[in-house]
Amino acid sequence: MLRVEGLSHAFKNGNETTLVLQQIDFRVNKGDMVALLGSSGSGKSTLLNLMAGLMKPTEGSIYIADHNIVKMNENKLAEFRREHIGFIFQAYELIPNLTVRENIELPLVFQSTRPSIRKQKALKLLEQVGIPDKGEMFPSQLSGGQQQRVSIARSLITEPSVIFADEPTGNLDTKTEEEILAILKHLNKTMNTTFIIVTHEREVAQQTQHIITLRDGLLEKSQPAVEMDKLPVEEAVH
Numbered sequence: 313m314l315r316v317e318g319l320s321h322a323f324k325n326g327n328e329t330t331l332v333l334q335q336i337d338f339r340v341n342k343g344d345m346v347a348l349l350g351s352s353g354s355g356k357s358t359l360l361n362l363m364a365g366l367m368k369p370t371e372g373s374i375y376i377a378d379h380n381i382v383k384m385n386e387n388k389l390a391e392f393r394r395e396h397i398g399f400i401f402q403a404y405e406l407i408p409n410l411t412v413r414e415n416i417e418l419p420l421v422f423q424s425t426r427p428s429i430r431k432q433k434a435l436k437l438l439e440q441v442g443i444p445d446k447g448e449m450f451p452s453q454l455s456g457g458q459q460q461r462v463s464i465a466r467s468l469i470t471e472p473s474v475i476f477a478d479e480p481t482g483n484l485d486t487k488t489e490e491e492i493l494a495i496l497k498h499l500n501k502t503m504n505t506t507f508i509i510v511t512h513e514r515e516v517a518q519q520t521q522h523i524i525t526l527r528d529g530l531l532e533k534s535q536p537a538v539e540m541d542k543l544p545v546e547e548a549v550h
């Protein structure tokens with residue numbers, strides 16, 4: 313479903329070039345829930361942004377549903393992203409002057425979906441993320457965990473092939489983190505949506521099925537989460 317091949321990325325600032333990712337290869341099957349684990353600066357966000365089509369890599373290919381997004385022009389990529397890719401941000405990124413329901417419906421507004429259909433889908437998703445009564449409130453009236461539930465619902469409304477989540481529980485306390493991860497796991501199972509979750513926390517990665525570990529821009533390990541469970545902590549996370 314997702315295939316990364318020979319992916320490298322360097323940032324250029326004036327005369328200086330920083331190589332951030334080097335020859336990364338992996339694949340993710342449809343319906344998998346995968347963690348991208350690594351310490352700060354290891355290249356996780358860069359990899360996520362490349363896979364989500366937010367930037368072009370220096371080298372390599374990224375196939376989503378058999379389409380190489382690296383080769384797409386801006387217009388095609390924008391259309392492909394609207395249809396196939398969902399994104400969950402650490403800081404939720406909700407629009408403050410729209411209601412919760414309007415925020416969830418927004419991706420469908422860009423697809424010119426009929427208002428009655430949009431509303432129906434948003435209400436169903438509000439139920440699925442456990443906040444059925446919050447639709448007419450504004451984001452500022454919700455807790456952080458509730459705002460992240462809204463952001464999850466928004467990412468799902470277009471029924472994308474894959475959802476990329478960048479430290480989705482990074483702003484939340486442990487109890488709320490557990491709730492959000494439980495919701496993601498449930499949605500992964502029931503909707504068969506593929507999730508790629510960036511985290512620097514081993515405990516979060518452990519909640520997924522498969523862990524890809526980055527270290528200094530290199531893919532260090534790619535293994536089922538259960539295998540990682542058997543390693544001593546210092547070997548599992550750097």
Ligand SMILES: Nc1ncnc2c1ncn2[C@@H]1O[C@H](COP(=O)(O)OP(=O)(O)OP(=O)(O)O)[C@@H](O)[C@H]1O
Pocket residue numbers: 323324325330332350351352353354355356357358359512
């Ligand atoms: N626009 C940029 N220009 C130059 N270097 C950059 C740029 N963006 C990121 N980098 C560098 O790339 C490396 C990887 O950054 P990245 O944000 O991908 O890491 P990360 O693993 O997501 O870290 P964190 O967990 O702290 O977010 C870092 O050394 C960073 O300084």
